[in-house]
Amino acid sequence: MMNNVGDFLKTNGIKPSYQRIKIYEYLMNTKDHPTVESIYSALNGQIPTLSKTTVYNTLKIFIDKGIAMAITIDDNEVRFDAFIDTHGHFKCQECHRVYDFHVNFEGAIGDQLDDFQILEQQMFFYGICRSCNEKS
């Protein structure tokens, strides 16, 4: 075997092509919630024939199969995340970095949505991060 990511994709019903493995590895190893554009340009070096359409298609498959998620933290920039446990995101308006944080969703809303069937939860914060704060 020797290829963990390939096996992981197979387990999730995704045929592990070279492109798919590379894209998933990149998403897994990169903690900055990359966009389609940044994934494409990061991989274009090792895969010169890579098409942006393939990046779009592959990410859509990952999301459909539940091994990645899309984060629309700002109009007109969709970012992707291989860390799929429910968690919140903080976006720094200075350095544009996106940080993860843990959220206790239950405590935050009480019983207001008791008759609603909740399938997905997102929390986004915006502001200035610690590191940017220290520079001023």
Add this chain to the structure above:
Amino acid sequence: MMNNVGDFLKTNGIKPSYQRIKIYEYLMNTKDHPTVESIYSALNGQIPTLSKTTVYNTLKIFIDKGIAMAITIDDNEVRFDAFIDTHGHFKCQECHRVYDFHVNFEGAIGDQLDDFQILEQQMFFYGICRSCNEKS
């Protein structure tokens, strides 16, 4: 005098033109978090010369002046809200309605972001609403 919305806009540093008053009134009276498209087509009746560009411009001004906010609850559909107190949104995947709910943000994240300066908070839930649940 006699025009509350006009005065309200003036108070917030916005010159109260006919278009701006109508757009703000619509946003205020409509609880369904309308899009640019739905605002435009709702008002096009009474203001036949209305331009979609004016709707975009006006909403941008409202947001800059802090009397409205943009909600990107789903990729490729930006919605607008005149209710600017911090609150959460639930989007029904069946009827596509967007519901407001109250959120206790402090309790939800603890002290994880203590050194971060938080300027804006958003919470989005997705699922099936009560009314759609009852139909099945």
Add this chain to the structure above:
DNA sequence: TTATCAGTTTGTAATGATTACAAACTAAAA
């Protein structure tokens, strides 16, 4: 009053992200 001027509105053109589509390719099965 008329002339001027800043701000507003409008229509059209440009942009840019995403999607549609069909041809080329790949790898496994028959």
Add this chain to the structure above:
DNA sequence: TTTTAGTTTGTAATCATTACAAACTGATAA
């Protein structure tokens, strides 16, 4: 080898948003 299903690629189409400049408006100054 041939077939076939699935994958990748490049190009074209779509669609929301933005840029831009001309037309308009309403207030102010002469």
